[in-house]
Amino acid sequence: MAALLNDHELTERIFAHAANRSTDVGAEIWREPVANYRDPARLEAELALMRRTPTPFCPSASLPEPGSYIAREAAGVPIVVARGEDGAVRAFQNVCRHRGMRLADGAGCAKALVCAYHGWTYGLDGALRFVPHGEAGFPDLDKSKHGLKQVHAFEHGGLVFVTQEGAAPGNYFADIPAIIGADQRVYSSGVRETPANWKIALEGFLEGYHIRTTHPESFLPYGFDNLNVVETFGRHARVVFPFKRIEKLRDVAPAQREVSGYVTLVYHIFPNVQVIRLSSHTVMLVLEPTGVGTNNQVAYLLTNRGCGDDALAAAKKDMAFVSQTGAEEDRAMVTAIQRGLSADANDAFTFGRFESAIVHLHKNLAAALEG
Numbered sequence: 001m002a003a004l005l006n007d008h009e010l011t012e013r014i015f016a017h018a019a020n021r022s023t024d025v026g027a028e029i030w031r032e033p034v035a036n037y038r039d040p041a042r043l044e045a046e047l048a049l050m051r052r053t054p055t056p057f058c059p060s061a062s063l064p065e066p067g068s069y070i071a072r073e074a075a076g077v078p079i080v081v082a083r084g085e086d087g088a089v090r091a092f093q094n095v096c097r098h099r100g101m102r103l104a105d106g107a108g109c110a111k112a113l114v115c116a117y118h119g120w121t122y123g124l125d126g127a128l129r130f131v132p133h134g135e136a137g138f139p140d141l142d143k144s145k146h147g148l149k150q151v152h153a154f155e156h157g158g159l160v161f162v163t164q165e166g167a168a169p170g171n172y173f174a175d176i177p178a179i180i181g182a183d184q185r186v187y188s189s190g191v192r193e194t195p196a197n198w199k200i201a202l203e204g205f206l207e208g209y210h211i212r213t214t215h216p217e218s219f220l221p222y223g224f225d226n227l228n229v230v231e232t233f234g235r236h237a238r239v240v241f242p243f244k245r246i247e248k249l250r251d252v253a254p255a256q257r258e259v260s261g262y263v264t265l266v267y268h269i270f271p272n273v274q275v276i277r278l279s280s281h282t283v284m285l286v287l288e289p290t291g292v293g294t295n296n297q298v299a300y301l302l303t304n305r306g307c308g309d310d311a312l313a314a315a316k317k318d319m320a321f322v323s324q325t326g327a328e329e330d331r332a333m334v335t336a337i338q339r340g341l342s343a344d345a346n347d348a349f350t351f352g353r354f355e356s357a358i359v360h361l362h363k364n365l366a367a368a369l370e371g
């Protein structure tokens with residue numbers, strides 16, 4: 001597997017495409033059955049795959065100190081991740097061992113996780129520490145057998161990966177570069193329900209073939225029509241969308257060229273996560289299926305450089321522009337495709353040579369579900 005292009009190689013590839021009015025193209029055309037977007041059994045299989053795949057859960061930066069925790073559903077299961085007193089991140093099913101209450105809610109920082117129902121209390125290592133009136137009420141309770149159910153968590157490249165079933169094979173992460181830098185800070189997070197199958201939502205980020213028609217006044221004036229660099233690494237991909245201002249880098253010595261600020265980088269981490277690095281902010285977006293025709297888009301917003309006032313102001317301004325313009329245009333496309341899924345116009349959707357990152361997704365998804 002080839003490594004991703006460095007910044008110098010990337011600029012050379014982009015300049016060549018700009019001169020030739022060309023773009024990266026894939027080798028094959030892919031036909032994805034429409035049934036795969038509609039079938040509840042297929043969704044169940046995809047959710048099971050997400051549970052056994054190391055899947056980015058949140059940025060490492062969203063757990064900045066011992067006691068930081070984040071709770072949400074992942075692949076249909078309530079999960080809490082917490083940074084322990086020892087600095088290590090652990091993940092658990094977010095379910096009390098007394099009568100199954102959800103333990104943690106949202107995000108916060110705590111010394112222990114206390115159940116809101118009857119007060120059973122767990123350490124950040126998942127151990128059951130305290131049961132109110134335990135000796136009288138539960139005289140034979142073996143606390144050591146009533147810790148939280150732990151699942152596998154691993155930090156790599158600025159992301160916390162969770163594997164709910166089994167553990168990630170040791171070499172799984174070798175393919176994945178550092179995507180979020182140590183100087184980036186989380187400044188906001190949120191969830192938005194989207195009325196579309198998770199794969200339709202994901203596909204919208206993975207090609208630049210739609211820029212001219214979908215984004216004529218928002219993104220096209222700053223970017224190019226159908227000019228992308230598409231690279232794959234393992235089951236993952238990176239799609240690069242250059243801005244026109246990248247021309248300025250022609251005057252910079254090749255070894256000194258840095259593309260940050262001159263391109264949008266869309267990393268797709270298999271199966272359902274993207275990290276999108278824009279001019280002045282980065283969005284980690286997890287597409288959590290909530291049904292065949294709905295998904296929750298969990299977003300973590302990060303500055304690109306540090307946590308100073310300037311970095312934060314630039315990130316917020318950048319985010320406001322994108323979310324009020326292009327992102328709404330994409331959302332309109334995605335939700336309209338979903339409404340058309342009930343029609344029988346298509347047995348399959350056809351992904352062409354400009355849409356090779358999507359072909360890579362479907363190929364790997366099909367292979368993983370068969371395997």
Ligand code: FES
Pocket residue numbers: 096097098099100101115116117118119120
């Ligand atoms: S359900 Fe958690 S303490 Fe009772």
Ligand SMILES: [Fe+2]
Pocket residue numbers: 204205210214215326330
């Ligand atoms: Fe778009």
